[in-house]
Amino acid sequence: xxxxxxxxxxxxxxxxxxxxxxxxxxxxxxxxxxxxxxxxxxxxxxxxxxxxxxxxxxxxxxxxxxxxxxxxxxxxxxxxxxxxxxxxxxxxxxxxxxxxxxxxxxxxxxxxxxxxxxxxxxxxxxxxxxxxxxxxxxxxxxxxxxxxxxxxxxxxxxxxxxxxxxxxxxxxxxxxxxxxxxxxxxxxxxxxxxxxxxxxxxxxxxxxxxxxxxxxxxxxxxxxxxxxxxxxxxxxxxxxxxxxxxxxxxxxxxxxxxxxxxxxxxxxxxxxxxxxxxxxxxxxxxxxxxxxxxxxxxxxxxxxxxxxxxxxxxxxxxxxxxxxxxxxxxxxxxxxxxxxxxxxxxxxxxxxxxxxxxxxxxxxxxxxxxxxxxxxxxxxxxxxxxxxxxxxxxxxxxxxxxxxxxxxxxxxxxxxxxxxxxxxxxxxxxxxxxxxxxxxxxxxxxxxxxxxxxxxxxxxxxxxxxxxxxxxxxxxxxxxxxx
Numbered sequence: 001x002x003x004x005x006x007x008x009x010x011x012x013x014x015x016x017x018x019x020x021x022x023x024x025x026x027x028x029x030x031x032x033x034x035x036x037x038x039x040x041x042x043x044x045x046x047x048x049x050x051x052x053x054x055x056x057x058x059x060x061x062x063x064x065x066x067x068x069x070x071x072x073x074x075x076x077x078x079x080x081x082x083x084x085x086x087x088x089x090x091x092x093x094x095x096x097x098x099x100x101x102x103x104x105x106x107x108x109x110x111x112x113x114x115x116x117x118x119x120x121x122x123x124x125x126x127x128x129x130x131x132x133x134x135x136x137x138x139x140x141x142x143x144x145x146x147x148x149x150x151x152x153x154x155x156x157x158x159x160x161x162x163x164x165x166x167x168x169x170x171x172x173x174x175x176x177x178x179x180x181x182x183x184x185x186x187x188x189x190x191x192x193x194x195x196x197x198x199x200x201x202x203x204x205x206x207x208x209x210x211x212x213x214x215x216x217x218x219x220x221x222x223x224x225x226x227x228x229x230x231x232x233x234x235x236x237x238x239x240x241x242x243x244x245x246x247x248x249x250x251x252x253x254x255x256x257x258x259x260x261x262x263x264x265x266x267x268x269x270x271x272x273x274x275x276x277x278x279x280x281x282x283x284x285x286x287x288x289x290x291x292x293x294x295x296x297x298x299x300x301x302x303x304x305x306x307x308x309x310x311x312x313x314x315x316x317x318x319x320x321x322x323x324x325x326x327x328x329x330x331x332x333x334x335x336x337x338x339x340x341x342x343x344x345x346x347x348x349x350x351x352x353x354x355x356x357x358x359x360x361x362x363x364x365x366x367x368x369x370x371x372x373x374x375x376x377x378x379x380x381x382x383x384x385x386x387x388x389x390x391x392x393x394x395x396x397x398x399x400x401x402x403x404x405x406x407x408x409x410x411x412x413x414x415x416x417x418x419x420x421x422x423x424x425x426x427x428x429x430x431x432x433x434x435x436x437x438x439x440x441x442x443x444x445x446x447x448x449x450x451x452x453x454x455x456x457x458x459x460x461x462x463x464x465x466x467x468x469x470x471x472x473x474x475x476x477x478x479x480x481x482x483x
């Protein structure tokens with residue numbers, strides 16, 4: 001009797017699943033019917049819709065918790081929805097495999113991943129693989145059209161064209177990841193060396209003095225401690241932002257008061273003059289041979305802990321999110337790393353930083369409505385505050401607090417830095433992974449080569465004048481290319 005009852009139950013559940021699948025269809029913009037994805041393993045005899053999500057930040061300390069906790073809360077509030085996360089690190093070939101999986105589903109129209117991992121500087125990579133510069137408009141949900149979304153984001157994120165321009169004109173999801181670019185120093189080493197680092201208003205002369213002080217210490221004590229950690233890992237454009245590139249950007253931008261002028265991708269002689277000036281500054285720094293030998297071959301991810309192990313005094317190779325990387329590696333050693341304001345030629349009212357939408361929703365997803373609802377769950381004041389506490393970074397989502405630490409006891413040097421930069425610069429921040437704003441839109445593809453020239457100057461391998469001539473020659477090659 002029990003066996004017969006179980007067979008009947010299985011039959012009824014199967015009929016229910018088939019019936020629900022047949023009755024819960026969406027129509028894509030192309031008119032193709034999309035069946036909802038049902039979790040047939042549900043044990044409560046109720047159909048459960050499944051969202052397949054490409055996850056980010058696995059193993060990156062509390063940033064992974066930020067994702068899993070938000071998803072878990074979403075599932076508890078929506079018991080008819082299950083979120084299946086596959087971390088980008090778990091795809092074959094990790095980052096590349098995750099991107100390929102998203103690209104392939106858009107090529108075939110068979111949407112397996114409803115929520116994809118998409119950072120702004122990967123947009124062009126998708127465009128090249130899909131041979132479609134407007135792929136975002138064709139395949140992704142434009143969240144600006146989602147009711148309640150605009151109101152959930154910081155106003156400057158919506159109003160500043162730089163953010164939508166990263167995604168070729170659309171807003172692909174909540175701007176959960178905010179970051180600023182700090183100048184990091186290893187306080188254990190600077191204390192031993194007797195070097196006091198400014199936490200704000202650092203000038204180039206200050207920076208040059210710090211490099212010289214480390215060099216003096218090494219000569220006096222017979223040590224060979226590298227001054228600056230850098231990496232020649234340019235995966236995904238310029239990858240994780242080499243230290244020399246970030247130093248260049250801060251000094252370059254401090255030559256100009258007008259942030260709109262800085263953002264402009266129109267060629268400018270004034271900007272070329274600034275390039276030449278900064279190259280001269282890098283040459284001065286390069287006289288101290290500051291970089292780790294064979295720095296060009298260092299893979300960033302595998303060596304990002306070097307500063308924790310006292311293998312360099314300074315680094316700018318990674319933004320304020322480095323806290324999550326380092327804290328996940330060694331929480332105790334992380335606390336000897338101190339973030340301070342970047343060096344500048346003169347004070348200005350803008351700073352290096354940005355806000356990223358880390359996930360996007362496939363427009364033809366069979367559970368598009370549910371996936372959009374999940375992304376809206378990442379767009380609340382509570383999640384903004386959690387991000388600030390967990391990641392030690394700002395958020396593009398509206399939150400109810402201005403301080404990074406939740407209590408006085410929680411405040412660290414990382415919280416203090418984020419709060420200081422937020423209060424000083426507000427929304428006047430700008431991030432770019434490409435050199436178009438420096439040289440002009442036409443020369444965007446010279447980004448990696450440009451960064452290599454900067455690194456060669458910092459490494460003392462070429463002079464500033466030689467690097468400048470190489471940059472001009474690269475631009476001339478672009479000019480001479482046939483359409």
